[in-house]
Amino acid sequence: MQNETTKIAILVAISTLVFLIVPVFLILYIRSYNRHKKNHVLEKQNMQQKFESEMLQTRVEVQDQTMQSIATELHDNVGQLLSLTTLTLSSVNLNDVEKAQKKIDNSLTLVNKSIKELRELAKLLHGEQLVENGIGHAIDQEINWLNKAGSYELKINNQLIDLQITSPNKDLIILRLLQEIINNIIKHAQATDIQIDSHLTNSILHLRVAENGIGFNPEETKSKKSGMGLNSIYKRIEMINGKLILNSTPGEGTSISIEVPYP
Amino acid sequence: MRYFSPIIIAELICLIAAITIIWKDKNAFGKVITCYLAIALVTEEAAAYMAIRGIHNLWLFNIFIFFEISTILYGLYHCLKEYTNPKPIFIIGAGIVYPMYFSFFINHPFADLNTITITVMSVVFTLYCLYYYYLLLKDENFIEIKTHPQFWWVTGVLFYYFGSTMSNIFDGLFTVKIIGHVTLRYCIYIVLNLILYSFWLYSFICRMKQQKLQS
Numbered sequence: 222m223q224n225e226t227t228k229i230a231i232l233v234a235i236s237t238l239v240f241l242i243v244p245v246f247l248i249l250y251i252r253s254y255n256r257h258k259k260n261h262v263l264e265k266q267n268m269q270q271k272f273e274s275e276m277l278q279t280r281v282e283v284q285d286q287t288m289q290s291i292a293t294e295l296h297d298n299v300g301q302l303l304s305l306t307t308l309t310l311s312s313v314n315l316n317d318v319e320k321a322q323k324k325i326d327n328s329l330t331l332v333n334k335s336i337k338e339l340r341e342l343a344k345l346l347h348g349e350q351l352v353e354n355g356i357g358h359a360i361d362q363e364i365n366w367l368n369k370a371g372s373y374e375l376k377i378n379n380q381l382i383d384l385q386i387t388s389p390n391k392d393l394i395i396l397r398l399l400q401e402i403i404n405n406i407i408k409h410a411q412a413t414d415i416q417i418d419s420h421l422t423n424s425i426l427h428l429r430v431a432e433n434g435i436g437f438n439p440e441e442t443k444s445k446k447s448g449m450g451l452n453s454i455y456k457r458i459e460m461i462n463g464k465l466i467l468n469s470t471p472g473e474g475t476s477i478s479i480e481v482p483y484p
Numbered sequence: 485m486r487y488f489s490p491i492i493i494a495e496l497i498c499l500i501a502a503i504t505i506i507w508k509d510k511n512a513f514g515k516v517i518t519c520y521l522a523i524a525l526v527t528e529e530a531a532a533y534m535a536i537r538g539i540h541n542l543w544l545f546n547i548f549i550f551f552e553i554s555t556i557l558y559g560l561y562h563c564l565k566e567y568t569n570p571k572p573i574f575i576i577g578a579g580i581v582y583p584m585y586f587s588f589f590i591n592h593p594f595a596d597l598n599t600i601t602i603t604v605m606s607v608v609f610t611l612y613c614l615y616y617y618y619l620l621l622k623d624e625n626f627i628e629i630k631t632h633p634q635f636w637w638v639t640g641v642l643f644y645y646f647g648s649t650m651s652n653i654f655d656g657l658f659t660v661k662i663i664g665h666v667t668l669r670y671c672i673y674i675v676l677n678l679i680l681y682s683f684w685l686y687s688f689i690c691r692m693k694q695q696k697l698q699s
Contacts, residue, residue, distance in 0.1 A: 229654060230668050236650040237672050241679070244643050251617055252629055259626040 357381030380420040388484035410434025426483035431476035494681040520555040567619035613642035633691040640683025
């Protein structure tokens with residue numbers, strides 16, 4: 222009888238010890254899980270911050286681009302027109318009425334042209350706000366500005382103009398991507414024809430820019446770390462979960478297709 | 485010497501910490517726990533007093549069990565309500581434990597220790613503690629475990645009631661065993677109480693750190 226009691230007592234003592242060790246492991250498990258949760262939350266916050274700073278940078282770059290276009294326009298067009306007007310007016314001879322009349326008419330034409338140019342520039346300044354009016358209008362504005370330069374044959378198929386849904390962050394990034402692609406064409410492509418198509422199908426926004434320029438070798442350019450242009454395009458596409466298809470062969474032009482889930 | 489057993493010393497330290505730290509808390513939890521600790525201390529002292537004089541003292545613990553059930557249920561309710569509405573499950577739990585407590589005395593004299601209630605209440609409290617951990621893990625926010633008072637309070641409760649399961653179940657079968665001057669059951673009881681009051685003391689210290697940060 223005493224033996225049995227002793228056995229039971231030992232059994233109880235050991236099992237109580239086990240029952241005390243179990244919560245210890247439970248606490249350790251909870252601690253580890255909680256730490257993972259904390260890291261996850263902090264990482265998410267970090268990514269959110271990075272995203273916001275990237276958006277800010279994009280906004281600044283779009284503004285910069287607009288300012289540059291305005292500066293170029295002012296210098297090349299409006300400045301020239303007004304200089305010509307000054308020249309014309311300063312050469313007016315009041316004694317020769319007929320010639321003076323002609324010169325004043327010319328000056329009027331030049332001034333009217335300047336006013337027209339300034340109006341276009343004002344629209345371009347407003348162009349930033351067009352991102353709030355929808356990506357279709359913003360793309361349209363960029364294309365208009367490209368058209369004014371006159372050096373390209375443009376084929377446009379922009380089906381996004383009457384789009385009712387907007388996604389402000391994605392709109393800004395898509396506009397910036399278009400600006401960068403157009404900049405690359407102007408700087409490097411030596412193209413004469415540009416084709417721009419955009420449409421929204423099955424909740425995916427498609428944007429395609431094709432030109433008949435000198436083309437380039439995408440693999441070679443990717444490995445060269447010098448140019449930041451393509452890298453920033455790829456980075457921004459990733460940010461909005463988009464896909465970018467780049468086709469280019471030296472001598473045969475380039476086409477860039479962007480597909481972004483939208484909204 | 486038996487007036488100052490390890491349990492009583494632990495309870496005293498815990499009570500002093502509770503009075504200085506959590507008594508002035510806005511919510512009722514602080515006051516409830518402090519009163520409970522005071523009642524526990526008085527019960528232990530009275531039981532020691534009776535034991536020395538050879539008077540049967542288990543009925544004291546029967547009274548104490550009632551306060552224990554109420555306080556621990558309230559404490560667990562307070563901790564669980566941060567994450568969910570625990571009223572339904574607590575009504576069920578109370579609906580099991582209290583009737584069992586009172587119905588025991590229909591068939592047994594009050595002098596018998598209410599062991600069946602102790603066993604059932606241990607299981608119920610353990611389940612509530614585990615449920616608290618589950619809700620804590622499920623929640624999308626993380627907590628600073630090192631300084632989270634409720635977590636350590638619940639942990640103390642879990643250690644005590646889960647650890648006492650085996651000795652509760654085998655209660656009648658080995659109380660005759662003596663190790664040194666005390667029974668094994670009493671040894672286990674001392675260890676469990678020390679663990680419980682240590683965790684509670686740490687919980688109060690965490691609460692004190694929280695109060696310092698908030699002020």
